[in-house]
Amino acid sequence: SQQGEEDPQALSIQEGENATMNCSYKTSINNLQWYRQNSGRGLVHLILIRSNEREKHSGRLRVTLDTSKKSSSLLITASRAADTASYFCATDGGSQGNLIFGKGTKLSVKP
Amino acid sequence: KAGVTQTPRYLIKTRGQQVTLSCSPISGHRSVSWYQQTPGQGLQFLFEYFSETQRNKGNFPGRFSGRQFSNSRSEMNVSTLELGDSALYLCASSYSIAATNEKLFFGSGTQLSVL
Numbered sequence: 745s746q747q748g749e750e751d752p753q754a755l756s757i758q759e760g761e762n763a764t765m766n767c768s769y770k771t772s773i774n775n776l777q778w779y780r781q782n783s784g785r786g787l788v789h790l791i792l793i794r795s796n797e798r799e800k801h802s803g804r805l806r807v808t809l810d811t812s813k814k815s816s817s818l819l820i821t822a823s824r825a826a827d828t829a830s831y832f833c834a835t836d837g838g839s840q841g842n843l844i845f846g847k848g849t850k851l852s853v854k855p
Numbered sequence: 856k857a858g859v860t861q862t863p864r865y866l867i868k869t870r871g872q873q874v875t876l877s878c879s880p881i882s883g884h885r886s887v888s889w890y891q892q893t894p895g896q897g898l899q900f901l902f903e904y905f906s907e908t909q910r911n912k913g914n915f916p917g918r919f920s921g922r923q924f925s926n927s928r929s930e931m932n933v934s935t936l937e938l939g940d941s942a943l944y945l946c947a948s949s950y951s952i953a954a955t956n957e958k959l960f961f962g963s964g965t966q967l968s969v970l
């Protein structure tokens with residue numbers, strides 16, 4: 745079963761605009777991670793935020809975490825065509841002690 | 856440092872056959888996790904191996920199995936293939952168990968098509 749649910753499912757923007765993706769989850773977590781996947785390839789880790797952190801930055805990425813609302817957001821600023829990919833959140837709330845991934849947000853950045 | 860290597864990259868099988876997929880983790884990593892990715896279900900957890908022991912297993916039938924060797928390389932096997940097994944199979948490695956505060960390093964996946 746899915747723990748994280750990303751919203752929106754798909755997002756299309758122009759180069760230079762900002763892209764915001766949201767993730768909601770169901771159970772308590774110790775950390776939440778964001779990954780990127782280019783079409784048909786493996787996932788690449790972007791950022792990890794711990795449950796006691798509220799915001800984290802990495803280059804053009806900004807992640808926020810609200811544990812009271814069980815939600816996180818990923819902001820990509822000044823997007824580029826190369827940011828076109830699917831973005832997944834993953835939490836450590838799996839019943840088998842595993843990471844659980846959402847179904848992802850498909851981002852398309854048009855040049 | 857070499858990344859996670861999965862072989863083969865593509866595989867075509869027919870129903871009823873069996874298949875073995877291989878994953879070589881990053882040197883020094885002791886945990887290997889396997890995921891099945893389909894357009895409809897997204898990424899579904901199959902199992903995780905840590906130091907040659909299966910640590911946990913997802914909700915998949917017994918036709919799906921795996922193992923890990925002393926050098927941390929892992930294989931997964933699917934027997935009696937069904938059409939619904941067509942998917943991208945991804946493995947990921949980490950130094951410690953996957954659910955700790957560690958990021959996963961993914962391979963490029965094996966695209967399995969069952970005809």
